Amino acid sequence: MTTERTEDYLKTIEAVVSKKGYAQVKDVSAALGTSPSSVTGMFQKLKNDGYINYEKYGGVTLTSKGKNIAQNTKAKYGVVKDFLTVLGVDSNTADEDACRIEHVLTDDTIDVLTKFVDFIHHSDEYPLWMDHFKHFYETGEYINCSPATKKNCPVHGNTKNKQSDK
Incomplete structure (x- = not known):
């Protein structure tokens, strides 16, 4: 099982690699807001765990194992x-x-x-219950109407606060 930190690094490396073909310490450091020395240490750990291909002072790419975790995350x-x-x-x-x-x-x-x-x-139509939830969230009021009674519904009927159907 990977750690949150490992997943964040792998996801960041994948994003950089997808843009320029490889990632460097400075790229990952800038993206994560961490020090270059922290990134270098993590690169070594990720290499030892089989998640990245890494040569000191060179570019980093993901192994298939690392890429799988990055994409899933x-x-x-x-x-x-x-x-x-x-x-x-x-x-x-x-x-x-x-x-x-x-x-x-x-x-x-x-x-x-x-x-x-x-x-x-x-869904072909925005579900009626989603509009009811939004109304409840905004007002704290429950609404009990159905497609058959939609015209008389405070959310969907002819009121001053009418919301458009989606």
């Missing part, structure tokens, strides 16, 4: 951020929280979140 981050955004969390907060949460969720939980977000994004 990045995918988890994307799903968590998307889920939080669907719930109405602002983008910056969703980004910060997803960076923390990505490391602790099980594969089963990620699978459920992935399917949920995919379901929401591929």
Whole structure:
């Protein structure tokens, strides 16, 4: 099992490598806001663990093992951020929280979140209950209406605070 720190390094290395073909200590140091000596030490550990190809003073690339972890971590981050955004969390907060949460969720939980977000994004109509949740979040008031009673619903009906249907 990898640590949060290892996953963050591998994800950062992958991002740099995808842009320029290799990563250097200065690239990772700048991206993570850590000292070059800390990055050098971590590079040695990552090399010993079989996650990167590393020659001192040279460029770093990921091994297939390292790339797999980096891509899985990045995918988890994307799903968590998307889920939080669907719930109405602002983008910056969703980004910060997803960076923390990505490391602790099980594969089963990620699978459920992935399917949920995919379901929401591929629904023909924005689910009525999502509008109800947003209303509840903003006002603390529960709404009990269905597609059949939508016209009389305070969220969807003809009121001054009408929200557009999606």
